[in-house]
Amino acid sequence: MGAISDPYGAHLHHIIPIDFNSIQTLPESHVWHDHSDESSSGVPSADPLSVPVIDLMDPEAPSLMIQACEEWGIFQVIGHGLTKLMDDVESEAEKLFGLPVDQKLKALRSPGGATGYGRPHISPFFDKHMWHEGFTIMGSPVDHAKQLWPQDYQGFCDTMDDYQNQMKALAQKLIHIFFKSLDINFEEFDWLNDSGSSSPSTALQLNSYPPCPDPTRALGMATHTDTSLVTIVQQCKTSGLQVFKDGAGWVLVQPIPGALTVNLGDYLHILSNGVFTSVRHRVVVNQQIQRFSMAYFYSPPRDFTVSPVLSRVLEKVPKYRSLTVKEYVDIKGKHLEKAFSLIQN
Ligand SMILES: C=C1C[C@]23C[C@@]1(O)CC[C@H]2[C@@]12CCC[C@@](C)(C(=O)O1)[C@H]2[C@@H]3C(=O)O
Ligand SMILES: O=C(O)CCC(=O)C(=O)O
Numbered sequence: 001m002g003a004i005s006d007p008y009g010a011h012l013h014h015i016i017p018i019d020f021n022s023i024q025t026l027p028e029s030h031v032w033h034d035h036s037d038e039s040s041s042g043v044p045s046a047d048p049l050s051v052p053v054i055d056l057m058d059p060e061a062p063s064l065m066i067q068a069c070e071e072w073g074i075f076q077v078i079g080h081g082l083t084k085l086m087d088d089v090e091s092e093a094e095k096l097f098g099l100p101v102d103q104k105l106k107a108l109r110s111p112g113g114a115t116g117y118g119r120p121h122i123s124p125f126f127d128k129h130m131w132h133e134g135f136t137i138m139g140s141p142v143d144h145a146k147q148l149w150p151q152d153y154q155g156f157c158d159t160m161d162d163y164q165n166q167m168k169a170l171a172q173k174l175i176h177i178f179f180k181s182l183d184i185n186f187e188e189f190d191w192l193n194d195s196g197s198s199s200p201s202t203a204l205q206l207n208s209y210p211p212c213p214d215p216t217r218a219l220g221m222a223t224h225t226d227t228s229l230v231t232i233v234q235q236c237k238t239s240g241l242q243v244f245k246d247g248a249g250w251v252l253v254q255p256i257p258g259a260l261t262v263n264l265g266d267y268l269h270i271l272s273n274g275v276f277t278s279v280r281h282r283v284v285v286n287q288q289i290q291r292f293s294m295a296y297f298y299s300p301p302r303d304f305t306v307s308p309v310l311s312r313v314l315e316k317v318p319k320y321r322s323l324t325v326k327e328y329v330d331i332k333g334k335h336l337e338k339a340f341s342l343i344q345n
């Protein structure tokens with residue numbers, strides 16, 4: 001499995017998370033702003049906006065997905081058959097984040113490194129800290145798992161390996177549907193078919209959002225789009241993920257038991273010439289319950305050139321210049337959300 005490159009690797013200073021359990025009052029370093037009145041889902045309405053939920057067993061699923069890609073850039077899927085593995089990965093994540101902070105720090109992401117325990121990778125772009133701790137896996141997690149559980153790491157590793165394999169298969173199935181609709185010949189890309197020499201770049205991010213003393217002024221994860229083709233997110237029971245919808249504002253992605261959330265990432269946005277949008281999202285926190293999520297990022301190999309395809313675009317003008325994954329990662333790592341405007345034609 002190809003490891004993804006970390007867009008933000010060059011800036012890894014201030015990566016040490018705090019001991020959230022010991023904090024009674026939100027520190028100034030973690031105060032963002034009051035966002036409690038911004039969510040459209042917070043306002044009762046006869047027809048509240050909600051992210052589409054698609055059953056993969058439904059024969060209409062492919063066309064519903066394409067519609068969701070165009071209108072939302074995000075949807076939830078059920079009928080994928082992965083619920084047992086979802087429960088297993090959730091309990092392993094709970095076990096990891098439940099360790100004492102000194103123990104977790106043994107697997108701290110090293111400066112310039114991409115994997116292990118730490119703050120969100122985008123932290124250096126913000127002067128406030130997020131109410132979050134994460135654990136990033138690229139390929140096998142065995143080295144960090146041994147630091148956490150020297151005698152008892154195998155169960156964690158097996159579950160993470162299984163989960164990444166299943167998420168990879170699901171991501172490839174979804175991308176085949178998206179590419180077919182964009183008239184992209186996916187037979188050409190051996191990394192999409194697990195054949196040939198090149199592999200996709202992938203990462204699994206375990207996220208924990210501890211209960212927060214002042215949730216309306218804190219943020220679990222700052223607004224971002226994902227640096228991926230697609231990201232598959234398991235939300236685990238507690239809500240918090242919000243997406244920005246033009247004309248509606250912030251919309252909560254309601255967790256549905258057994259559902260997986262599919263976010264379109266930046267590479268699909270560029271490939272589709274903006275016909276499918278990479279969705280801006282953020283995570284809000286709550287006072288009572290620790291929230292977990294697992295996000296699987298699937299991207300092309302670093303040397304793949306991402307070029308807008310014009311099959312579904314009437315004006316036939318590419319909005320973005322062609323560039324390799326490596327080039328995009330470098331631009332995003334320096335400029336974060338300004339990356340799109342910097343590659344616009
Ligand atoms: C593949 C990647 C996307 C990601 C950076 C990374 O190299 C590994 C972690 C990913 C993550 C997860 C939490 C949110 C996010 C914005 C971050 O800070 O780290 C994403 C990154 C991304 O999508 O750019
Ligand atoms: O916690 C979530 O629901 C989403 C996290 C996220 O956006 C990410 O890991 O990229």
Ligand SMILES: [Fe+2]
Pocket residue numbers: 224225226231281295
């Ligand atoms: Fe994300």
